[in-house]
Amino acid sequence: MLTSSLLRLFLTRSLSPFTFEASSPGWRPDMTGLDPIGLYVHIPFCRTLCSFCPYCREQYTAEKAAAYLPALLQEIDQTGRAVSRHLDDSDGAVTFEERPVTSLYFGGGTPALMLDDLPVIIGRLQRYFRITDGIGIELHPQDITPENLQQLKRSGVTMVSLGLQSFDQEALARIGRCEDRFTERLGWVREAGFAVIDIDLIFAIPGQTPESLRRDITLAFKLGATQVSTYPFIDFTFADNRYKPLGKKAKRQLLDELANFCRELGLMRTSVWTFAKPGTAKYSSVTRDAFLGFGLSATTLLQRSFSINTFSLDGYIGRLEKDQSPTALKLTFSLRQRAAYFLFWGAYGLCIDSQRFAAMIGQPLDRLYRWEMALAVWLGFLNRSGDDYILTSRAIRVYHDLEQLYTTAYIDKTWSVARQEAFPRRFTLS
Ligand SMILES: C[S@@+](CC[C@H](N)C(=O)[O-])C[C@H]1O[C@@H](n2cnc3c(N)ncnc32)[C@H](O)[C@@H]1O
Ligand code: SF4
Numbered sequence: 001m002l003t004s005s006l007l008r009l010f011l012t013r014s015l016s017p018f019t020f021e022a023s024s025p026g027w028r029p030d031m032t033g034l035d036p037i038g039l040y041v042h043i044p045f046c047r048t049l050c051s052f053c054p055y056c057r058e059q060y061t062a063e064k065a066a067a068y069l070p071a072l073l074q075e076i077d078q079t080g081r082a083v084s085r086h087l088d089d090s091d092g093a094v095t096f097e098e099r100p101v102t103s104l105y106f107g108g109g110t111p112a113l114m115l116d117d118l119p120v121i122i123g124r125l126q127r128y129f130r131i132t133d134g135i136g137i138e139l140h141p142q143d144i145t146p147e148n149l150q151q152l153k154r155s156g157v158t159m160v161s162l163g164l165q166s167f168d169q170e171a172l173a174r175i176g177r178c179e180d181r182f183t184e185r186l187g188w189v190r191e192a193g194f195a196v197i198d199i200d201l202i203f204a205i206p207g208q209t210p211e212s213l214r215r216d217i218t219l220a221f222k223l224g225a226t227q228v229s230t231y232p233f234i235d236f237t238f239a240d241n242r243y244k245p246l247g248k249k250a251k252r253q254l255l256d257e258l259a260n261f262c263r264e265l266g267l268m269r270t271s272v273w274t275f276a277k278p279g280t281a282k283y284s285s286v287t288r289d290a291f292l293g294f295g296l297s298a299t300t301l302l303q304r305s306f307s308i309n310t311f312s313l314d315g316y317i318g319r320l321e322k323d324q325s326p327t328a329l330k331l332t333f334s335l336r337q338r339a340a341y342f343l344f345w346g347a348y349g350l351c352i353d354s355q356r357f358a359a360m361i362g363q364p365l366d367r368l369y370r371w372e373m374a375l376a377v378w379l380g381f382l383n384r385s386g387d388d389y390i391l392t393s394r395a396i397r398v399y400h401d402l403e404q405l406y407t408t409a410y411i412d413k414t415w416s417v418a419r420q421e422a423f424p425r426r427f428t429l430s
């Protein structure tokens with residue numbers, strides 16, 4: 001708590017905490033000056049609910065999914081009409097000038113449980129947006145079948161993220177998963193030919209060793225990954241983990257081992273927790289400067305605000321049936337808060353890009369953070385590269401600790417509040 005408050009004070013030069021207010025049902029996002037941004041769609045349904053998983057998810061039933069689809073389409077229309085310019089056709093029909101967006105990511109939950117609906121959802125988004133850099137989707141291992149992969153290709157999906165978590169049967173058993181023909185399934189993924197294949201691995205599960213993690217990384221790339229995301233196992237307060245993650249020191253050591261091993265393999269470190277084959281594109285759903293989110297629990301990050309949709313399925317559908325916004329909570333940033341938020345996520349991607357900072361914040365980085373940047377360079381946390389700043393390995397180690405702190409101090413608390421009440425009134429993150 002003290003560390004997160006000190007960091008906030010250092011970057012925002014203010015003691016005021018981040019305060020979320022209840023969002024009004026009439027709220028619509030304002031995308032002025034924000035082209036191009038990313039799109040994210042949340043599909044919350046899962047076949048079974050994993051004990052370790054903190055995400056907003058719902059036990060799948062065909063009835064719930066059928067009720068969710070029209071609400072999701074309604075939200076797309078609501079936002080699309082607010083952010084894209086109307087064009088009147090000669091026959092009186094209203095069409096929209098498609099706004100360029102970089103990418104569209106489907107996350108969950110298990111988005112493949114609504115595979116047949118993807119073309120409708122994508123088509124609806126394309127009424128308002130032109131997607132320039134591809135479509136990504138998260139897949140649970142069970143979703144990886146030749147038929148599903150072909151269907152995804154036909155729907156225009158170009159990037160997949162596979163939640164394998166590990167190739168090691170014992171590690172998987174400790175988080176309630178099992179090895180289910182991973183080698184064969186990855187063969188089908190390779191054959192299908194996606195531009196980006198991300199494999200999610202979790203490290204610091206009890207029993208995992210540097211050797212077992214090296215095996216995981218080797219297999220992931222040998223079997224076709226273009227990127228591997230290695231997430232430290234986090235024990236969320238509302239999770240139900242039978243086995244608790246390894247301690248802070250062990251986590252740090254394992255990440256160091258992983259990073260050294262990936263360097264030996266000639267891989268690029270593309271963020272604190274991702275490694276990729278050189279020359280391949282990144283799978284990066286919401287770690288971007290700005291994005292619009294659709295669906296249950298989806299978040300939207302704009303120039304001066306961060307908002308969160310309700311976590312309640314009934315609340316979500318109910319609001320959209322009345323053409324009201326399903327956004328539950330909204331944080332309006334001060335200039336320095338937004339700048340701090342930019343720096344935090346920029347640092348996750350290992351580079352603080354001065355041009356992108358100025359475009360988003362409206363002020364040059366070296367004017368707003370002159371002495372902070374100089375101090376970070378002097379302390380050996382950043383290296384200057386032209387106008388940008390690159391994180392050193394020392395800074396990456398510190399960031400790894402900070403990100404976990406942020407997850408428990410901010411994400412865990414926010415999601416706990418959002419899980420308890422469909423439309424909470426107000427709360428602060430100190
Ligand atoms: C939305 S989740 C899972 C997507 C898909 N439904 C699946 O199960 O494969 C995305 C990723 O978050 C990571 N993750 C989930 N819970 C985690 C936890 N408690 N600690 C660390 N990583 C976690 C996992 O690697 C997971 O693949
Ligand atoms: S890890 Fe994936 S399948 Fe398991 S509950 Fe979370 S989103 Fe659902």
